[in-house]
Amino acid sequence: MIGFKTVRELGLLGMNRRNAEYLLPRNERKLYPLVDDKLKTKDLLYTHQLPAPELYFVINHNFEVKYLREIKFLKEFVIKPARGAEGRGILVIQGKTGNEWRKASGAALTMDDIEYHVTNILAGLYSLGGTTDIAFIEYCVRSHIVFRPVAYQGVPDMRVILYRGIPMMSMLRLPTRESDGKANLHQGAVGAGIDILSGVTLGGVHHNYLIDRHPDTNVPIGGIRIPFWNEILETAAKVYDVFQLGYFGIDFVIDHLLGPLILELNARPGLNIQLANREGLLPRLREIDALGPGVEELKWERRLEITRKIVGKAGARLTGN
Amino acid sequence: MNRRVYLLAFFLTALAAALISIKVIHGGQAVSYTPANHLWRVNMILNVTGQGARAKVRMTLPKKTPRQIIYNEHFEDAQMSFSITDRAVTGNRMGYWRSELLDDTRSIQYSFSTQLTSEEFFIPEDLELPKDPVAFYPQDLQPWLNASELIQSTDPKVKKLLKKIIGKDKKTYLVLRRIFNFIRGEVKYQSEIGSKDAKETLDKLVADCGGQARLFIALSRAAGMPSRMVGGLIMNESVKNITHVWAENYIDGVWVPFDTTNNYFAYIPNHYLELYRGDTALIRYLGLSKLEYLFSIRKEKMPPVDNPWSLYVLPVHFQASVKFLLLIPIGALVVSFFRTIVGVATFGTFAPILLAMAFREISLGMGLLCLGVVIFFGWILRKILDALKILVIPRLSIIVTMVIMFIMVMNVVAFNFGHQNILYITLFPMIIITWTIERLSVIQIEDGTKAAFKAGLGTISVSVAAYYVMGIRELHTYLFAFPELLLVVMALLLLLGRYTGFRLLELWRFREFKKIQRRDIL
Incomplete structure (x- = not known):
C-alpha cells in the first residue's frame, strides 16, 4: 500500500479525479460517439487524410453474415466490433491453411467459428452497455521490425494522451502471451513509458508491477527508439483538430509497409500510463492548465512546442526536490 | 462546479430537515407532539418456532379508542403472510401471521406508539338494576350476561354469595360498590401461573388479577349487569411478558372499567393499555413447537407522524x-x-x-x-x-x-x-x-x-x-x-459524485511508486 499523502506528492491522477475534473468538463458528451464507434472514427480520419488501417467491409445485420464468404480470398484480416469496450471482441487472423484460418496465437478457426464470432458482435456481446453493434473487417497490421524482439505475437501500439490538444504522455503497449496478442494493459499486456521528447522507451509495467524485461521474451523493454516518433506526435496533434476532445488517448501502430496508422481513439484512457512512465499525470495537466484559456485554438506546431516545454518543466520539478 | 454541488446537497438536506420538522410539528393523525405528552412505544416480539407444518399465530392488537390513541404502527412480517381482521362480538382487532411451512425460528415484531389518558366514570346514584335483564338489554349485549366456562355466574354458590353481599339493594352503584369491596376485602392477591375461574376464586379466596376479575364479572352478571373481561398492559419502562386483566360493566349506555386488583373503581388510569375484550387469550397459535413473547415498553422519542399524507395510511x-x-x-x-x-x-x-x-x-x-x-x-x-x-x-x-x-x-x-x-x-x-x-x-x-x-x-x-x-x-x-430522508441520501450521493480523491484500491494499484520515490530520494 501507499499513503494518501505520497500519492498526492507524486502527482498521481486517480480514477475519480480523472472522471470528475478532466473527462466530464473537457469531453463533450456529443463527441463520444465519434470515438466510441470505431467506424465513425475511421470515417472522420479518412476524410481528413489521417492514416488508418484500410476498411475492407462492414457487416450491419445478421443476414449479411453470409457476405463473410468473401473473406475466403483474404489471408490476413482483423474483425472488430464497432463499439467494442476495452478491446473486447477483436479477432486477428494472420494466415490461412486449407479451409482454416489461424489466429495470432496459432489456434485454428473454421468459417463457422468466425461467423459465430460475428453474430456475437452484432448482438452486442462486446459493446459498451450491451446494445446491438456492427462488425467490420479491416487490414491486418504487421508490426514494424523494431518491435520484433519485444513483441510476443500481436502488434504493439503506442498510446499518446492529449490534454487540450497537447500530447503530454505516451507509452508503448506490448502484447504478451497472457493478453493473447492484444495490447490492452488490463488484459495482461506490458506498458512501457515513452520519453515524449526523444521517443525512446523507459521501463515497463505489467499488472501494476514495475518491470524492466518483457515477461515472455525476457528482452529489456527500455531503450527502444520508436521509429517515426515525430510523425506520430504531429499526427496526434492534428487529430485533435478533428475530434476536439479535451482529454483523450490515441492508439498508433506502425505497419511494416505503411508506417504509423491510427488504430483507434479512446475517450477514457486508463491510468496505468503513469506507472509505465514512473510519473504522475497531474503535474503536466496543471502545467497545461496554467497556460490559461485558448490553448486549444493554437496551431498544431505551437501545441507540440508546448509539449516540449511542459514535459521538461514538469519532469524537472518532480526530480528537482 | 463544486460549490454548486455543495449548495444543492445542502439545499436537499435543508429541504429534508424542513419537511421533517413540518411533519413533526404538524403531528400525527390523532396525537401531536409536545414533550410533556405521555407517549409510550411498545414493541411486541414473538419468537415462534415451527414444527415443519402449517403455522398460525393470532395476537390481539390494540384498538384506537378515544382514550387510547395508537399511532406509528410498524409490522414486521418475518416472511409470513400477515393480515388484520376485526372480530364481530368483542370488536377485538386481530393480527394473524400465517405460514404454510414453518420449520425454523422467526421473530415476529409488532410495534406501535400510544397516547393514553385516564378516564373517570360517573354512575348515577339513583340508577336501578333492570328487573328482567335479558329483555332489557339489546341482543348484542346478551353474551355478556350469560355464564361461560370460567365465569360461572349461574352457579348456586355465586348466587348465594351475591344475595349475601347486596341484600335487597337494587341501586346499581351500591351493588357495584359492594361487589367491588367484597373482592377487595375478602380475596387475597397472589400471582400465580394460570388464573383461577370465578368459582375456584370464590372457594379459595386467593387469586391473581384473572381470578378476581372473573369473580367480579360472575357476580355482576348474576346481578343482571352485562360485564366482560378486558385484557391489557400496564405501561412502565420495562421488558416483560406479563399482561393484566380487569373487568368492564355496561352501565347506562357505556362500558365502565373496574379493577379490583389495583383498586380502580369506575376509573381507568393513564398507564393502562387495553388490548382485548372478553375472556380470551392475548396470543393463540397453531402448529408451533415453541412460542415466546415479550413486550418492550419505553417512552416514545419519535414524534407521531402518521398523518393522512404519510406512508402509515397505506394498507x-x-x-x-x-x-x-x-x-x-x-x-x-x-x-x-x-x-x-x-x-x-x-x-x-x-x-x-x-x-x-x-x-x-x-x-x-x-x-x-x-x-x-x-x-x-x-x-x-x-x-x-x-x-x-x-x-x-x-x-x-x-x-x-x-x-x-x-x-x-x-x-x-x-x-x-x-x-x-x-x-x-x-x-x-x-x-x-x-x-x-x-x-x-x-x-x-x-x-x-x-x-x-x-x-x-x-x-x-x-x-x-x-x-x-x-x-x-x-x-x-x-x-x-420519514421518507424525506431519501433527500439526504440524494445529497450524500451528490457529494459522492464530486469526490475526486483517490479510491482506496488505487493506493494498492499504485503501490509500486514507492520504489520510484525511494530512488528519487537517493
Whole structure:
C-alpha cells in the first residue's frame, strides 16, 4: 500500500479525479460517439487524410453474415466490433491453411467459428452497455521490425494522451502471451513509458508491477527508439483538430509497409500510463492548465512546442526536490 | 462546479430537515407532539418456532379508542403472510401471521406508539338494576350476561354469595360498590401461573388479577349487569411478558372499567393499555413447537407522524413492499460508496442491490450458496452453448430457462431434505443472474479467469455489505416514518459524485511508486 499523502506528492491522477475534473468538463458528451464507434472514427480520419488501417467491409445485420464468404480470398484480416469496450471482441487472423484460418496465437478457426464470432458482435456481446453493434473487417497490421524482439505475437501500439490538444504522455503497449496478442494493459499486456521528447522507451509495467524485461521474451523493454516518433506526435496533434476532445488517448501502430496508422481513439484512457512512465499525470495537466484559456485554438506546431516545454518543466520539478 | 454541488446537497438536506420538522410539528393523525405528552412505544416480539407444518399465530392488537390513541404502527412480517381482521362480538382487532411451512425460528415484531389518558366514570346514584335483564338489554349485549366456562355466574354458590353481599339493594352503584369491596376485602392477591375461574376464586379466596376479575364479572352478571373481561398492559419502562386483566360493566349506555386488583373503581388510569375484550387469550397459535413473547415498553422519542399524507395510511400488506422499496436507495448508496471511495469492481451497478435484497429474503449463507451453485452451473451451460454456436438472445433465454429449472430442482430437493427456507430462492433476480453469467464468461474468455474471479468477488462483497446495511432495523423504522430522508441520501450521493480523491484500491494499484520515490530520494 501507499499513503494518501505520497500519492498526492507524486502527482498521481486517480480514477475519480480523472472522471470528475478532466473527462466530464473537457469531453463533450456529443463527441463520444465519434470515438466510441470505431467506424465513425475511421470515417472522420479518412476524410481528413489521417492514416488508418484500410476498411475492407462492414457487416450491419445478421443476414449479411453470409457476405463473410468473401473473406475466403483474404489471408490476413482483423474483425472488430464497432463499439467494442476495452478491446473486447477483436479477432486477428494472420494466415490461412486449407479451409482454416489461424489466429495470432496459432489456434485454428473454421468459417463457422468466425461467423459465430460475428453474430456475437452484432448482438452486442462486446459493446459498451450491451446494445446491438456492427462488425467490420479491416487490414491486418504487421508490426514494424523494431518491435520484433519485444513483441510476443500481436502488434504493439503506442498510446499518446492529449490534454487540450497537447500530447503530454505516451507509452508503448506490448502484447504478451497472457493478453493473447492484444495490447490492452488490463488484459495482461506490458506498458512501457515513452520519453515524449526523444521517443525512446523507459521501463515497463505489467499488472501494476514495475518491470524492466518483457515477461515472455525476457528482452529489456527500455531503450527502444520508436521509429517515426515525430510523425506520430504531429499526427496526434492534428487529430485533435478533428475530434476536439479535451482529454483523450490515441492508439498508433506502425505497419511494416505503411508506417504509423491510427488504430483507434479512446475517450477514457486508463491510468496505468503513469506507472509505465514512473510519473504522475497531474503535474503536466496543471502545467497545461496554467497556460490559461485558448490553448486549444493554437496551431498544431505551437501545441507540440508546448509539449516540449511542459514535459521538461514538469519532469524537472518532480526530480528537482 | 463544486460549490454548486455543495449548495444543492445542502439545499436537499435543508429541504429534508424542513419537511421533517413540518411533519413533526404538524403531528400525527390523532396525537401531536409536545414533550410533556405521555407517549409510550411498545414493541411486541414473538419468537415462534415451527414444527415443519402449517403455522398460525393470532395476537390481539390494540384498538384506537378515544382514550387510547395508537399511532406509528410498524409490522414486521418475518416472511409470513400477515393480515388484520376485526372480530364481530368483542370488536377485538386481530393480527394473524400465517405460514404454510414453518420449520425454523422467526421473530415476529409488532410495534406501535400510544397516547393514553385516564378516564373517570360517573354512575348515577339513583340508577336501578333492570328487573328482567335479558329483555332489557339489546341482543348484542346478551353474551355478556350469560355464564361461560370460567365465569360461572349461574352457579348456586355465586348466587348465594351475591344475595349475601347486596341484600335487597337494587341501586346499581351500591351493588357495584359492594361487589367491588367484597373482592377487595375478602380475596387475597397472589400471582400465580394460570388464573383461577370465578368459582375456584370464590372457594379459595386467593387469586391473581384473572381470578378476581372473573369473580367480579360472575357476580355482576348474576346481578343482571352485562360485564366482560378486558385484557391489557400496564405501561412502565420495562421488558416483560406479563399482561393484566380487569373487568368492564355496561352501565347506562357505556362500558365502565373496574379493577379490583389495583383498586380502580369506575376509573381507568393513564398507564393502562387495553388490548382485548372478553375472556380470551392475548396470543393463540397453531402448529408451533415453541412460542415466546415479550413486550418492550419505553417512552416514545419519535414524534407521531402518521398523518393522512404519510406512508402509515397505506394498507398493511402494501407497507411491507413500501419498506422494501425504501431500502433500494440505501443499497444504491452502499454500492456508490464502494465504487467511488473504495474502488471495487462489480458486475453492473444494480446487481449487488438486487442480490442483497434476495439475501434478505433467504438468509446470507443460504443465498451465497445458492448463488454460487446457480452461477457455476450456468457458466458450465454457457460453455456448452458456446460450442454449439447459438445466437446471443436465444442463448440468454436458454440460460434463463436453465437457471429457473435449476432453481426448481433445488427447491424440490431442499424440500425433501427438510430445508424449507430455500423456497424463497424464487425471489432471486434471475435476469440479473443470467446477465452476470454471460458477462462473467465474456470477461473470463477475454481478460482471463483471474479478472472474472475478481469482478465476481467484488460483486459479492458489495452485496454482503449492502445486505448488512439494509438489515439495520432503525433504518426501516425511520425511513418509513420519514421518507424525506431519501433527500439526504440524494445529497450524500451528490457529494459522492464530486469526490475526486483517490479510491482506496488505487493506493494498492499504485503501490509500486514507492520504489520510484525511494530512488528519487537517493
